[in-house]
Amino acid sequence: MADDLGRRTTRHAVVIGGSLAGLLAARVLAEHAEKVTVVERDRLPEGPEARPGVPQGRHLHVLIEGGQQALDELLPGFTDELGKLGAPKMGIPRDMVQWQNGRWFRRSAATAHFFTGPRAQLEWLVRQRVLADPRVELVEGVETVGLTGDSSRVRGVRLRERGAGVDKKTRTLAADLVVDASGRSTKAADWLADIGAEAPHEETLETGLAYATRVYGSPVGGPDTDALGYYVVPNPSQVYGGVVLPLGDGRHLVTLSGLRGDEPPVEEGAFEEYAKRLPHPVIGDWLARAEPESPVYGFRKTANVRRRYDRPGRRPAGFLATGDALCAFNPIYGQGMAVAALNAVALRRALADPGRTPTTRVVQRALLDSSRQAWDISAGADKKMPGATGDAANPGPLDRAVGWYLGRVQQRVAGDPAVGAAFRAVSNLTAPLTSLFAPSVARAVLFGPPVETPAEPPLRREA
Numbered sequence: 001m002a003d004d005l006g007r008r009t010t011r012h013a014v015v016i017g018g019s020l021a022g023l024l025a026a027r028v029l030a031e032h033a034e035k036v037t038v039v040e041r042d043r044l045p046e047g048p049e050a051r052p053g054v055p056q057g058r059h060l061h062v063l064i065e066g067g068q069q070a071l072d073e074l075l076p077g078f079t080d081e082l083g084k085l086g087a088p089k090m091g092i093p094r095d096m097v098q099w100q101n102g103r104w105f106r107r108s109a110a111t112a113h114f115f116t117g118p119r120a121q122l123e124w125l126v127r128q129r130v131l132a133d134p135r136v137e138l139v140e141g142v143e144t145v146g147l148t149g150d151s152s153r154v155r156g157v158r159l160r161e162r163g164a165g166v167d168k169k170t171r172t173l174a175a176d177l178v179v180d181a182s183g184r185s186t187k188a189a190d191w192l193a194d195i196g197a198e199a200p201h202e203e204t205l206e207t208g209l210a211y212a213t214r215v216y217g218s219p220v221g222g223p224d225t226d227a228l229g230y231y232v233v234p235n236p237s238q239v240y241g242g243v244v245l246p247l248g249d250g251r252h253l254v255t256l257s258g259l260r261g262d263e264p265p266v267e268e269g270a271f272e273e274y275a276k277r278l279p280h281p282v283i284g285d286w287l288a289r290a291e292p293e294s295p296v297y298g299f300r301k302t303a304n305v306r307r308r309y310d311r312p313g314r315r316p317a318g319f320l321a322t323g324d325a326l327c328a329f330n331p332i333y334g335q336g337m338a339v340a341a342l343n344a345v346a347l348r349r350a351l352a353d354p355g356r357t358p359t360t361r362v363v364q365r366a367l368l369d370s371s372r373q374a375w376d377i378s379a380g381a382d383k384k385m386p387g388a389t390g391d392a393a394n395p396g397p398l399d400r401a402v403g404w405y406l407g408r409v410q411q412r413v414a415g416d417p418a419v420g421a422a423f424r425a426v427s428n429l430t431a432p433l434t435s436l437f438a439p440s441v442a443r444a445v446l447f448g449p450p451v452e453t454p455a456e457p458p459l460r461r462e463a
């Protein structure tokens with residue numbers, strides 16, 4: 001078989017990992033393959049519940065606009081259904097009290113919206129929609145432990161049952177195409193080495209960011225406000241972060257973040273105490289008025305990691321990577337789910353492109369390209385964090401000039417609605433980075449003085 005992932009040759013595709021990236025890839029592959037098997041190591045819950053294979057699922061997850069658009073393209077009507085399930089949709093900057101770079105954002109008209117709510121609910125909805133397709137089969141409670149084939153072509157996967165009292169012998173499942181969607185801890189490098197192929201170079205950039213998250217009920221008393229959430233954004237000179245967002249059922253998810261050496265604690269009481277490190281007491285005061293309803297969950301695997309399958313190397317045809325297994329981001333920028341969906345849209349376009357044979361290399365490059373903007377945002381900002389490590393932490397030739405310009409953008413996003421709108425469109429992955437340099441934005445950034453911002457947390461929306 002030629003190095004071709006196209007419609008005529010791919011009879012059976014196997015996707016490793018049944019989370020967002022895997023399910024969305026399966027959705028697209030079902031349009032081309034006779035059968036798609038999604039292999040998931042967890043036994044998946046009936047309902048929208050957290051599960052061990054996705055430990056980040058207990059932490060705050062927002063679905064930004066680029067992800068909403070991609071999901072609606074892949075699964076028409078998806079965001080309407082998500083809203084009907086109760087996921088809150090928040091307008092930014094209108095609905096949130098936000099502190100960033102020493103300024104409070106004006107709560108002017110919303111120019112972007114994101115969904116909050118439990119990640120498990122979002123994944124469950126994707127799962128229902130994708131598995132309704134009879135061409136997609138889920139094999140659960142089964143772990144992929146390797147590949148079959150050789151360095152020129154992958155021919156399937158090696159699987160092992162999970163759980164007590166099951167047969168631990170491995171079995172093979174043949175496939176014309178294997179897609180790795182097993183997340184940021186993927187073992188693909190070992191799997192490739194085992195069949196004599198080369199692992200991709202891993203570009204990394206780690207700030208040592210750590211999350212701690214806890215569920216709270218609604219606060220009692222306190223100032224009269226129409227704010228739906230609170231967000232203190234960390235930056236290089238103030239490294240602590242705090243977010244309060246509604247879950248849609250009267251409860252809230254609160255995440256505190258800090259860097260290596262002073263991570264937020266998971267012990268009872270210490271979590272609330274840690275909020276005092278934030279540059280303003282607004283979140284600490286909120287916590288003092290609300291009852292906790294869960295333990296505190298910690299999370300520390302937050303490095304940016306990009307696997308460069310696009311670079312030359314002895315790699316087999318018939319093997320692709322998507323989602324976090326391809327490119328995982330510092331979660332603080334809220335991009336990973338959106339990129340998983342954008343990867344699937346890129347996969348769909350590459351497979352359907354009449355002008356180009358969808359070879360493994362061509363399709364893998366298209367997937368990487370669809371992660372590029374999110375990487376540039378996340379890695380670009382993280383380079384400036386104190387103590388950032390990894391090969392992507394080294395400044396590039398343009399970093400200084402771009403950094404100077406973006407510094408001026410940052411001084412204006414909180415107060416200037418036009419600059420704020422442009423910045424939000426870029427960070428929501430609905431406009432290219434270059435739109436920040438459009439003449440109307442550049443004029444305000446280069447020549448306009450920073451617009452005045454509220455002196456205190458703005459508790460009410462602007463009229």
Ligand SMILES: Cc1cc2nc3c(=O)[nH]c(=O)nc-3n(C[C@H](O)[C@H](O)[C@H](O)COP(=O)(O)OP(=O)(O)OC[C@H]3O[C@@H](n4cnc5c(N)ncnc54)[C@H](O)[C@@H]3O)c2cc1C
Nearest residue numbers: 017019020021041053056061062144183323324331336337
């Ligand atoms: C703390 C935190 C907060 C985040 N917040 C946001 C946010 O606000 N907004 C946002 O868009 N993104 C956020 N993300 C990113 C987001 O969680 C991921 O990008 C998203 O879930 C896409 O993941 P995925 O499907 O590629 O991998 P995952 O969701 O990690 O899923 C991998 C799947 O593969 C399975 N698996 C793993 N190994 C094997 C194997 N060998 N065999 C079979 N199955 C296997 C796992 O069980 C799991 O189901 C956050 C991430 C973290 C860590």
